[in-house]
Amino acid sequence: MGFGNVSERRSAPPQVGVSVVILALGPAQSADQSARNLGQGNPVGNVSADDTASATGRPQLWLPLVKRVRQPFLGSWALPGGHLRSDRSLEQSAFEALESTTALHPRYLEQLYTFGDPDRSHGGLPMVSIVYWALVEQSEAAGFEDGDNVRWFPENGLPTLAFDHRTIIEYALERLRSKIEYSDVATRLLGPTFTLRQLHDVYEAIAGQTIDLANFRRKMLASGDLEDTGTKRREGRQRPAAVYRYAPKDSAVENASHHVGVTELFAARHDHKRIAESPTHHDAEHRDALSALIPSAHE
Amino acid sequence: MGFGNVSERRSAPPQVGVSVVILALGPAQSADQSARNLGQGNPVGNVSADDTASATGRPQLWLPLVKRVRQPFLGSWALPGGHLRSDRSLEQSAFEALESTTALHPRYLEQLYTFGDPDRSHGGLPMVSIVYWALVEQSEAAGFEDGDNVRWFPENGLPTLAFDHRTIIEYALERLRSKIEYSDVATRLLGPTFTLRQLHDVYEAIAGQTIDLANFRRKMLASGDLEDTGTKRREGRQRPAAVYRYAPKDSAVENASHHVGVTELFAARHDHKRIAESPTHHDAEHRDALSALIPSAHE
DNA sequence: CCAAAAGTGTTGGCGGTACACCCATGA
DNA sequence: TCATGGGTGTACCGCCAACACTTTTGG
Incomplete structure (x- = not known):
């Protein structure tokens, strides 16, 4: 494939793309399904311990991938993405890449990392990928309808991926x-x-470990960020459970950056850590629907 | 300045640069000095000798900035950086930008964030800045010698900065x-x-709060990552203190990703969080001096 | 030259909080 | 079977205090 000689490629500025790792909760996968999809991908991090998770019906993370229509890695599955336009912010570009892939509305969007090593192009032009990750609402099977070149895969049953996208997804999961x-x-x-x-199951599914339900309940209720809607919901055919809504007290005035105990210093806490991944745009004057998804909007 | 019309700029790919926020410990600044600096953004250079340093005791963060030699923001102070070459990795580019600014050897290097909003160029070409942050060893005054267009500033006495570099520095400090x-x-x-x-003072300086010395000592020693060198060092003219070396036990085999209690789940812990900011390059086969600075190398 | 003072290094204890683990009750 | 609540033991941390070691200072 002729992309020019070495010196040309060295002097030329790299391409810039924006990709998104889209994550959503989906049904648990049975053991054999998982085995089928796993193929030879050999998933890395996922803890061996609990295959019981799928048996118990614990939810699982799924993500949509798109099939590449050009070289390199033609036909392989890859992360949704596109080129970065000069008149688009990074978040907008990530949002557009997300929208073009799934009809679901993202409820969270955050920059993940920028990958730009020269050897990641694998025969293509040198490419800097600014990768975002997004969370979309749980979609009961309906949302998982696959399009022509889009298919949802369970987190532990990924196909062989193009470029370093496997590494990127693992990083997003981390x-x-x-x-x-x-x-x-x-x-x-x-x-x-x-x-x-439900919230407990999500925590267990993502953390990949069991969490004591009694302590979880106590801690969540004590956090003050959950609001009882007053209604009840029945999951199986047992006693209905109380339905909650996430409603952080915030209080905005009191907790600016006050006395953060040493506890906070060693054991990370909510407010202190939330800003760790995304910059605070002090000068932002207008918050639109997109910026409501970005963690910096919470500060 | 003619950079072409709007449509040209919109279709053209953005420039890609790599910048570095370099941080080092330096002498503490007295109150009036910091007030003076904050006032009109006038730096001290190394006027403030170490008398105030030993007086107030607690060290402080300093960082080198470079004076811009072209528009926009000509003459303003800015983060060290340069254009990204297609044959350089992002880390290499950040390292080179760092090397060209200070003679100090970085002991830590990590990607911070990528900034790419179209409105951050302020009259220049649209620019995507991949920003790294680095830690360099404490330099006793000697390292703070300013070059022609390079000057060190204390973290709380920054001058007016070009572009959104002020925001970037704040984010790096966060x-x-x-x-x-x-x-x-x-x-x-x-x-x-x-x-x-010394370690305690660094924690207090960065955290900006007092930390109980007894508990700090206990916790640090209990972590098992500190090794007593056997020697003693005297800071003032009192009883000499034991000298330690950072030497993580690692053990690599035992703590891969085992049972992480719920404690870890809510209160972040070392091993679990260390990978939170930088991807793990599972496929890296060779670690050179540069990669030893990158957090992923610790995994 | 010696004793007390001063200042920091180092260790121990007490109390409160948070969590792991276990149990009880009721729908 | 699951929702909900409670109970106990342990580990960690904030806070306070005591002791150990080295130098300085006042006789």
């Missing part, structure tokens, strides 16, 4: 696992209301 | 404050060996 510990991202994967059991 | 809670970045600001008092 970020999600990390961020669920101190932010409200878990609620972004559910609908506007949910039961504590 | 990242540092956040990361000091669960990683070893504090040791990167000190030399290879240090007393617990």
Whole structure:
């Protein structure tokens, strides 16, 4: 493939693209399905321990991928993305890449990392990829209808991916696992209301480990960020559970950057950490629908 | 300045640059000096000798800036940086930008964020800036010698900065404050060996709050990542303190991704969080001196 | 030259909070 | 079977205090 000789490629500025890792909760996958999809991809991080998760019907992360229509990696699955236009912000570009892939509305959008090593192009032009990750609301099977070149895959059953997209997805999952510990991202994967059991299952699914339900319940209720809607919801055929809504108290005045105990210093806490991944745009004067998805809007 | 018409600029790919926020410990600044600097953005250079440093005791963060030699923002201070070449990795580019600014050796290098909003160019060409942040070893005054177009500024006495570089620096400081809670970045600001008092002062300086010395000592020693060198060092003229070296046990085999209690899930811990900011290059086969600075190298 | 003072290094204890683990009750 | 609440033991941390070691200072 002739993309010019070495010196030309060295002097030319790299291409800039924006890609998105889109994550949503989906049904648990049975063991054999998982085995089929796993193929030879050999998933890395995922803890061996609990295949019981699928048995219990615990939800699972799914993500949409698109089939490449050109070389290199023609026919391989890849992250949704597109070129960066000079008149678009990075968030807008990521949002557009997301919209063109799934009809679902993102409830969270955050920059993940920028990949730009020269050897990641694998025969293509040198490419800098600014990668975002997004959370979309749980879609009951309906949202998982696959388009022509779009297909949803379970997180532990990914196909062979183009470029370094496998690494990127693993990194996005790490970020999600990390961020669920101190932010409200878990609620972004559910609908506007949910039961504590649902929230608990999401935490367990993403963390990949069991979490004591009693302590989880106590902690969530004690956080003051959950509001009882007063209604009840029945998941199975047992006793209905109380339905909650995520409604952070904020209070905005009191917790600006006051005395943060040493506890906070060693054990990260909500407010302190939320800004860790995205800059605070102090000078932003207008918040539109897009910026409401971006974590900096919470500060 | 004719950069072409709107449609040309819209269709053209944006420029890609790599900038670095370089941080180092330096002497503390007295109150009036900092007030003076904050006032009209007039730097001190190295006027403030170490008398105030030893007086107030607690060290402070300093960072080098370069004076712009072209429009826009000609004459303003800005972050060190340069254009991204297609044959350089992002880390290499950041490292080169760092090297061209200060003779100090970085002990830490991590991608911070990528800024690419169209309105940040302020009359220049649209520019995507991939920003890294670096920690260099404490330099006793000697390292703070200013070059022609390079000058060190204390973190709380920054001049007026070009573009959105002020925001970027604030974000880097947030990242540092956040990361000091669960990683070893504090040791990167000190030399290879240090007393617990020194380490404690760094934590207090960055966190901006007092930390109980007894608990700090207990926690640090209990972490198992500090190794007693056996030697003693005297800071003032009192009893000498034990000198430690950062030497993580790692053990690599045992702590891969085992049972992480719910404690870890809500209160972030070392190993779990360390990967939160930078991807793990599972396929990297060769680690050179540069990659030893990158957090992923610790995984 | 010696003793007390001064200043920091180092260790221990007490109390409160948060979490792991376990149990009880009721729908 | 699951929702909801409670209970106990342990580990960590904020806070306070005591002791150990080295130098300075006043006789």
